[in-house]
Amino acid sequence: MTRLPTRATPSATVKPRGRVGRSRGALMIRSWLTRLSPLHSAFFSSQRRLTPAELEHLRRGSQRLTFRGPVNLPLVGGPLLPLVEVHLNGRGPYRFLLDAGANVVSVHQRIADELNLRVVKRLRTRRVCQVEILDLGPACFQSALVVSEMRLDVDGILGFNLFREGLLTLDYPRQRFRWGPGALPITDDATLLTYELRERMPYVPVQVDGRTVWCNLDTGARPGLIVPLGSRHAWPVVAAPDSGPTLWNQHEGHIPTQRAQLSVPLRIGPVEIHHPEVLFSPALEDECLLGSGLLQAFTLTFDLAAQRVRIQAEPAG
Template sequence: MTLDRRLFLGSALALGLPFSRAALAQSGTQGGPIVAPIRLDDRRITIEARLNGKGPFSFVIDTGAQLNAVRQGVADQVGLRKARDVRLNGGLSFPLYSVDELLLGGVVRQADAAMAGLPGARLSGDGLLAAGLLTTFDSELDLDRGQWRVWPSGSPDRTGFTRLDSSLREPDLPYLSRRIFAEITFNGAGLKPLLDTGSPNMLTLDHTVGRRLGLWSDTQPYVPVRTSGIGGDAQSLARLVRGKAIQVGPAGYEAPLIVVRPPDAQGPDAILGLPLLRTLDLSVDRAERAVWVRRNSQAPKVRTYGGSGLWLEAQGGGVTVAEVGTGSPAAKAGVRVGDVVEGLDFRTAIARLNAPFGETLALSLRRGGQAIPVSFVLADYL
């Protein structure tokens, strides 16, 4: 079992709120916001954090998470005091650290903060800050200005923002962060996804939702992919498919590439991720438990994919075809699941699959003792 953000949702720890009311009340001006710098790049939104005066460290703002966490290497570097070990369902355990002083963006100070220690492979930064960063107070993420703004008292001027049919959903267990869910339209159907700045996909759908919308079928073209983040520990492969349109308030997105999870993956019915959320400034109204959005100048992050439609696995010292996407160049060339790729090691084979669109890929396959040469052109087939 892997250690990921979804597993932490089952732990009743008071880690969801990255700061206290007292900390903000002391930092803010009467009626005005506290303003901290944030940074947006292709994969994440980050804020500078100092732990016990050491740093700065780069912490990811992850609105899909309900618990704060720190990279194990950072915890060791700072010398954080371990409060105890916590065991999750299934026997998995992790350390719970006490941070005497957490300073965010140089302006928000929190005493006696708690953070879960995570292996470095599970984090894209030095740590993560959960949804409570936005949902504890009236707050905003302004990605054009690179600012996180918090109102300890009063509320922001939301001129230019559009209120979504939304909610700050209560956690299943106490002391975890409320998370944001908001109504969108996808392919003409109404959905209410989790707004997750930690998700690498524009939109992720649960398997049952994907089937209901006709996106998981024998005829729907797809690229086999491995999911990550919430629900990303499934053994089966997900499917990358092309949708018609996504509408979020006043903002529309044509022909998006979205992910449908396999049957054995768990998670919310739908997740709206950073490739789309980067185009929206978010304003949270805590009293109304609602979110407002404003289209900013950022462009959506367009996902790339290999143009073969193949998923290969290393098995028994060889390379085997594990899945062939419907409608793909490989499928049209007659490649089948179980075919063995000859003459290439796994790393070389993967590099060939990821060549640019338009290049011809020639493979020597073996099927049931018979050698089968195939050749096809890598293409943008979705």
């Protein structure tokens, strides 16, 4: 995905069919993919890379969406890596990551070459390509603009920008992805949260130690909670942080982290999580991420039009 400046989304490296691997002797974490930001938009325009119309098309993901029925697909990447199978121009299936921590659609350069995708623009290190038909089960995206990436560790990424209407459910416990018409009820239900779209990605308020921290629901990250290293003194922990996993970023390379256990609960709406592990990352500056390591116990249902999300835990027993 494309964004400047870099932001990081950790999770274990997946080879092109979802196999976990290592590289250069360090624990490989899913490429901390980049997202399209206003700064990157300025880069595009100043370098005369994308026209305003092309940039808007890339932000929307596709020109047209048609449903042949509700989407109900298995998640095929395991509990920490929500992958779904898609078809591009009738070919596939390819395994794409459902990533609410991304705001453009990306495809591995290998697949772009394999399908001979039409290149809309050649950027410095990437290409913007056009996919005529992207099929996600019975949902059909027509004329989708995607960014090809040489160093993706999955076949592709479905950014949150692609989903703009209906109810979208990521059911971690049952390993299902559902999407179709509908809306969450207008009620004071405590399980409902209003989320903010920031650069077309969902952020929710999280309560910790009497303060509110806005976190991206980063379904593309395997760890549970990732926060800036510079903010470590603001997070109450059981003991001083020790060495955490080495993360990897396509721009910075290998990034050491620190890890600790919170000494206070983390609350997301009605959900209270006791003493979760937190990773402190030097690659993050001012945003916090809730990854699949923490979200895997819940079902997330997004009302895309109303910008509300229901977070439900699996019933005990």
